[in-house]
Amino acid sequence: MTAVPEAGRPVRLLLADDEHLIRGALAALLALEDDLLVVAEAASGPEALAMARAHEPDVAVLDLQMPGADGVRVATSLRAELPGCRVLIVTGHGRPGHLKRALEAGVRGFVPKTVSAQRLAEIIRTVHAGNRYVDPELAADAISSGDSPLTAREAEVLELAADGAPVVEIAERAALSQGTVRNYLSSAVSKLGVENRHAAVRLARERGWV
Amino acid sequence: MTAVPEAGRPVRLLLADDEHLIRGALAALLALEDDLLVVAEAASGPEALAMARAHEPDVAVLDLQMPGADGVRVATSLRAELPGCRVLIVTGHGRPGHLKRALEAGVRGFVPKTVSAQRLAEIIRTVHAGNRYVDPELAADAISSGDSPLTAREAEVLELAADGAPVVEIAERAALSQGTVRNYLSSAVSKLGVENRHAAVRLARERGWV
DNA sequence: ATCTTCCCCTGACATTTGTCATGCCGACCG
């Protein structure tokens, strides 16, 4: 139950972020901490998985937005393959829904990139010790925005509408009549309290509900 | 005309990025270079301007996406107030149009965050020596996507339509008849070769034309 | 000077989208 393993073996880290500049800088800063050791780096989701299998790190620090597979998906796979590896997600602009999905995927920590490196190092130790850490502000956002009020079909139709497709196309893809599609869209719009379907799509995206 | 001022006074840098983690890490890495000196940091557009006025750096390294005012806007102000200060823009996901606007604003360098810190240091020296540097891949994107085919009004109307506002509202805000607004929207859609206004907004955003 | 071309602007018409009333089915409760 020691939070900081003073003289023990260091915490082995995997760092995954598609931005070289940031990943490298982060690796350099975390290397300054005596009890932390970066054993692998990755620039994409699949690469992160491969690196994790090869090096079996204690803690995986994953960016939420990566090419190939996002942080949450990687976390899900890791949970199955390497149960001993704790996952910490770092994100630029956190959406409430992402936090929820991340926690469901067994992620132990969730922090925005606005924290300092010093703070991040502390959080890595917290997570490694078996505790959880969620950024208070992101947690508050997630709680205040609550669960999705949308039903399964509403969310499905809204997702198909997300890229501006016309109703006919959505109806075809969902195997529904046009009237039904409009109805779901309308219902989603009123539940979300917005003006039109496009605002609904934006809001649902912000909240991470689609 | 010395590209690397070996024993001269160091290059004075301003670093602006809203993500603490990255800014701090970057500052630490650049500090390792003997000829570079970070004299100021900022987390927002206005703050970056204030810091620049106070410290008069040789080179300003600005993130493109910042609260308050984006990198290009800051660059425009800097050009007027501190003509001696070179501006280098760093961006996560570069849109072609942003590069063009940046160059028009007198920016001397434009690089994605996928470069290494080592490389960034070299580019800072290049820019400080009075030369320009634009990431080859971003430049290729910008050239292949070309100039905006939209007229001034078309772009204006498209921008007002960007957040899903209905035509009536756009017409009011632009002081136009509804028919005219629809016409501009329609023209933009056909010029961009897409299905509907929403796809047009997305494409124009991607290209940095709005 | 006149012609051509492009941009700006408009209203009328057809199409698409949003809203409403309605029916069906399964789940939950008394």
Add this chain to the structure above:
DNA sequence: CGGTCGGCATGACAAATGTCAGGGGAAGAT
């Protein structure tokens, strides 16, 4: 069991949107 509630689905009607033909004016070409 019968009743009620919420999700799923539909078509009819009203409102918003996209498309079209066309007029006026400024800039550049012949």
